Amino acid sequence: MKKILIVDDEPSLRSSLYNTFKNGYQVETAGGGSEAIKKVEVDAFDLILLDQKMPDIDGLQVLKEIKRIDDRVSIIMMTAYGSIESSVEAMKLGAYDYILKPYELDEIKIIVEKAINYKDLSEEVVSLKAALSERFQFSSIIGKSKKMQDIFQCIQDAAGTTVNILILGESGTGKELIAKAVHYNSKRRDRSLVIVNCAALPEELLESEIFGHEKGAFTGADRRRIGKAEEADGGTLFLDEIGDLSLKTQPKLLRFLQDGKIERLGSNKAIQLDVRLIAATNQDIAAALEEGTFRKDLYYRINTLTIEIPPLRERKEDIPLLANHFMSRYAGIHQKMVTSIAPDVIEHFMHYSWPGNVRELEKVIERGVVLSKGPILDVGGLTDGIRESQPSSIQSESASSSMSASVELLEKKMIQDALDTTNGNREKAAKLLGISLRSLQYKIKKYFS
Numbered sequence: 001m002k003k004i005l006i007v008d009d010e011p012s013l014r015s016s017l018y019n020t021f022k023n024g025y026q027v028e029t030a031g032g033g034s035e036a037i038k039k040v041e042v043d044a045f046d047l048i049l050l051d052q053k054m055p056d057i058d059g060l061q062v063l064k065e066i067k068r069i070d071d072r073v074s075i076i077m078m079t080a081y082g083s084i085e086s087s088v089e090a091m092k093l094g095a096y097d098y099i100l101k102p103y104e105l106d107e108i109k110i111i112v113e114k115a116i117n118y119k120d121l122s123e124e125v126v127s128l129k130a131a132l133s134e135r136f137q138f139s140s141i142i143g144k145s146k147k148m149q150d151i152f153q154c155i156q157d158a159a160g161t162t163v164n165i166l167i168l169g170e171s172g173t174g175k176e177l178i179a180k181a182v183h184y185n186s187k188r189r190d191r192s193l194v195i196v197n198c199a200a201l202p203e204e205l206l207e208s209e210i211f212g213h214e215k216g217a218f219t220g221a222d223r224r225r226i227g228k229a230e231e232a233d234g235g236t237l238f239l240d241e242i243g244d245l246s247l248k249t250q251p252k253l254l255r256f257l258q259d260g261k262i263e264r265l266g267s268n269k270a271i272q273l274d275v276r277l278i279a280a281t282n283q284d285i286a287a288a289l290e291e292g293t294f295r296k297d298l299y300y301r302i303n304t305l306t307i308e309i310p311p312l313r314e315r316k317e318d319i320p321l322l323a324n325h326f327m328s329r330y331a332g333i334h335q336k337m338v339t340s341i342a343p344d345v346i347e348h349f350m351h352y353s354w355p356g357n358v359r360e361l362e363k364v365i366e367r368g369v370v371l372s373k374g375p376i377l378d379v380g381g382l383t384d385g386i387r388e389s390q391p392s393s394i395q396s397e398s399a400s401s402s403m404s405a406s407v408e409l410l411e412k413k414m415i416q417d418a419l420d421t422t423n424g425n426r427e428k429a430a431k432l433l434g435i436s437l438r439s440l441q442y443k444i445k446k447y448f449s
Contacts, residue, residue, distance in 0.1 A: 001026045002116055003044070007036040007062070008051040008078070017049060020105050021112070033057030033065075040066050045073050047096075047115055049108075052079035052086065060089060067094045071337035071375050074115040078103070094374025141177050142325050145315040151178070151307060158305055159185035164257065166242075166302050167280040169309030172359030175280040176240060178307055182278060183236040191235030194228045199241035207249050208265050210239075211256075217266025229262050229275055236276045242302065243283035243294060250295050257301045277302060312354040312361060319349050322358060326365035327377060338369050342378045352389040412447045415440070 006017045007030045014029045021027050028043075030036040032054050040048075048066065052059035063075055077090045080101040087098040096115045099108065143149070158165060159182055167175045176195070183193040201209055208217075212227030229237055239245070245253065256262050257277060261270040279302045288294035312319065323341055331338040345368070354360055368381030379387055415429070422428035430440040 002046040003028070004112070005030060005036060005039060005045045005048045007031075007033070007048060007054075007059075009054045010051075013051075016105070017108075020109065033059065033062035036062055037065050037069070040069050040073070044070060046119060047074045047076065047112060049076050049078060049112070050095075052077055052090075053081055060086070060093060063090060063093050063095060067374060072119075072339065074119045076108075076111060076115060092373045092380070094376075141174060141181055142322050143315060143318040144321055145310075145317045147310045147315050148318060151309065154305070154307055155181050155185065158182055158307075160187070162276050163304040164277045164302050165279070165304070166285075166306045167278065167309065168285065168306060169280070169282060170311050170357055171282045172357035173309040173311060174358050175282075175309060176238070178309065179236070179238045179240075179278045179280065183238075183276075186236070186276075188235045188276060192232055193236045193238060194232040195238045195240060196228050197240045199244040203246045203248060206246070207252065210249070211252065211262050212264040214264050214266035217264070221266065224264075227262070227264065229256065229273060230271065232275045233273045234275075236278055239277065239279045241281055241283075242279040243281035243285060243288055245294075247293070247295070250298050254295065254298045254301060257298075279303075312357045316350055319361065320346055322361055323349060323365055326362050327369060330366045330369040334366075334370055336369050336372060337375055338372045338377050339375045340377070341368075342376050345377060345379055345382065348379065348382060348386050348389055352386050415443055415447065 003026045004021055005028050006014055006021075008014045008017070009032055011031070014031070018027050018029055028039060028045075030039055034056050036048070036050070037057075039045075050059050050063060050066075054062070059077060059079070063077065066073065066075065071094070074096040075094065077087075077095045077098045078101060079086070079098075090098050096118070097111055099111060141148070141152070143151075155178065165179075165182060167178050169175050179195075180193060183189060196206075196210060198206060204218075208221075208225065208227065210227050210229055212225050212230055213221050215221060215224050239253075252262075256273075260274065261272050263270055285294065285299065289296055289299060320341075323346065327338060327341055330336075349361070356363075364383065364386065365377070367383075368377045371381040372378070373380075418429040419426070426440055426444070427437055430437045
């Protein structure tokens, strides 16, 4: 049975609320803030009805202290002295809702029921989140969309080979993650993955960076230097932003790919290497070929297999999964008790264009976690651009319906998999999914009856 704590210095109001909820909940009362804090220190409550104006401690201070003790409890503030400033402050401190006295008992019953249901849903989402992330995660890449599932399959197919791979995609889509996934799922996983950003170095240094140089090869070359290609011998060389490779350096890379040999700058001695090449670019490679800024013969050498990563705006069904993944990561990093993302935040995310792709989403979530005042990441932590990405009511209703259907299909599939894994044992399946047996039985009835 859910536990409610009623905190009010007026005995008649405490008694009225106690009688209202005693038949459906386990109810305790407190006549002031100090007593409430002591009760929370020794017991766990699902919901607290908290008066704002009390003689011993102000309700907002009590709210803050209770949230410090137990950040998961839902708190509804009650006051006869409401103001916009105090309601905003209460919500910032983590209150679920804010109601004014005098109130109708039927009204407060509805609000309490909604708060309890929301808490249950949030906890269930948290428990399912780990299972969902694992199911749709491949070497730190997350996605349940068909496009990402196709990429996962392509990575698996490519990992067992030594073919050169070209990864295409806008900035921030995760091209380096794909390269790492290929390498660490291949037979070369125990050897080096060496990364070179071709756009980060000037032309005169990039050739030396890749192929190395001998002492005296050029002004300032006071010692021999092993290049990144040699460092990658037996492993994988990842050339990021290869579209920025100069026409001067491209022929030397082509020769290396043709015969597997390099020559350090200032040397005429060939060195045989065993290197797998993975290249990536955010440029329009077809346009570069047409303009003559990228050699066609080199292009044919590097793209035995092409993996094209879709921008985030084209795989929006992955956004909730990614957002929850980043929320969990940064809640741990920054030691914040953020356990869920408000539904309206997800709605904003689903209608934002994400020009910075997954990298932008990650930073938005980190900012939201850092600014969060309670267990729920809400719109207060969003940038203006994302908050303004609100669709029309018709579009919003359609998108929300589509998203709900997608979540239900995913949930149904996970329940079926859990039941298959446990040979139909519902108790074990519930434990595997991280939800209560009662919740599982309800969902089985909902989806399978």
